[in-house]
Amino acid sequence: KAHDPDIDIELMITDSMGWTPILIKTVINEALIVAHDAGREQLNYKDWLAAADERSDGIKQPIRSWHRDDRRKTAYHEAAHAVVGRYVLTESRISKATIIRRGHALGMVVPKPKEERTSMFRRSIESWIMVSLAGHVVETRYLKDxxxxxxxxxxxxxxxAVFYVSQWAMGPTKLVVPLKLGELPPAPFVTAAHELLDQLYAETERLVLQKMTAVHYVARALIERDELIGDELEEVFQEAESVDPTLAQPFERKLLQFRTFAPLPAAQTMGEWQPKAASTAAAGTAVPQPAAELGPTGEGDVWPEPPAGWLDDPGMAWTPPTA
Structure with a gap:
């Protein structure tokens, strides 16, 4: 097919991992139609991505009279997903961030693997959970609504989280329980899944706060342009890092800990949990600290706020305060 000679074939290959040959051919043909509709004879990467997105997520349905506050909050929601994804999904790239509606989704962030993997690992699963939690974190903690x-x-x-503890034996027990579709596992597994979500939520909150400058910059770019693809998104991250060099520092995850699985009646209750540290400490070994106490965290944190008008003016400079 006629295509831009500078098109990144490697990106197209990683985008299409797991696709059938028929699907690849169909998306290429539809990408060429997208290019022709835009008055071009050759398809480029954006045409390819647009065609692939229509296949997976439906056609674009821009909201013509979108309430300004709703648009702003959607931009921050998607920006949080993009920022957390960039800093914890080390084996993926953020292919796209958008606030153009498709189907029921007002926006989306699309991570793609950098190379094909055949197995899932605990750290990666935890990172994907953090990406999912990022929108809730920024709405609750920064937008306050x-x-x-x-x-x-x-x-x-x-x-x-449920599969993590009940199917993949990555939590506090090696037990695996059979589940029917839509069925929750027994109560101890639900408790463990809840603990996992609580601790990863606290980690996500800590990451978003550390990288809040990047969230502001990505949100502003989305408000201005609606959609950021590949290098466009990376340029926004580089701009944010140029004004806040601390963003380049890696995010250090804390260790996760669980209560004793299925405790006896005399065991500690939900509100009394403490890490099982005594025996380890007595042996002179460093004791890993849990990611966070269960429940709300960070109530005293100060979330950086750009000056009035900055969000709507891409030319306005802002250097966030440093600690």
Missing amino acids: LSTGPSSDLSNATAR
């Missing part, structure tokens, strides 16, 4: 938007994100996070 929770929408219905994070519901599907939380559904994905819950499903992964």
Whole structure:
């Protein structure tokens, strides 16, 4: 097919991992139609991505008279997903961030693997859960107003957390329980999944606060341009890092800990949990600290706020305060 000679074939290969040959051919043909509709004879990467997105997510349905506050909050929601994804999904790249509606989704962030993998690992699963939690974090902690938007994100996070502890034996027990579709596991597994989500939520909150400058910059770019693809998104991150060099520092995850699985009646209750540290400490070994106490965290944190008008003026400079 006629294509831009500078098109990144490697990106197209990683985008299409797991596709059938028929699907690849169909998307290429539809990408060429997208190019022709735009008055071009050759397809480029954006045409390819647009065709692939229509296949997976439906056609674009821009909101012509979108309430300014709703648009702003959606931009911050998606920006949080993009920022958390960039800093914890080390084996993926953020292919696209958008606030153009498709189907029921007002926006989306699309991570793609950098190379094909055949197995899932605990650290990666935890990172994907953090990406899912990011929108809820920024709405609750920064925007101070929770929408219905994070519901599907939380559904994905819950499903992964339940499988993490009940199907993949990555939590506090090696037991694996058979589950029917839509069925929750026994109560101890639900408790463990809840603990996992609570601790990863606290980690996500800590990451978003550390990288809040990047969230502001990505949100502003989305408000201005609606959609950021590949290098466009990376340029926004580089701009944010140029004014806030601390963004370049890696995010250090804390260790996760769980209560004793299925405790006896005399065991500690939900509100009394403490890490099992005594025997380890007595042996002179460093004791890993849990990611966070269960429950709300960070109430005293100060979230950086750009000056009035900055969000709507891409030419306005802002250097966030440093600690």
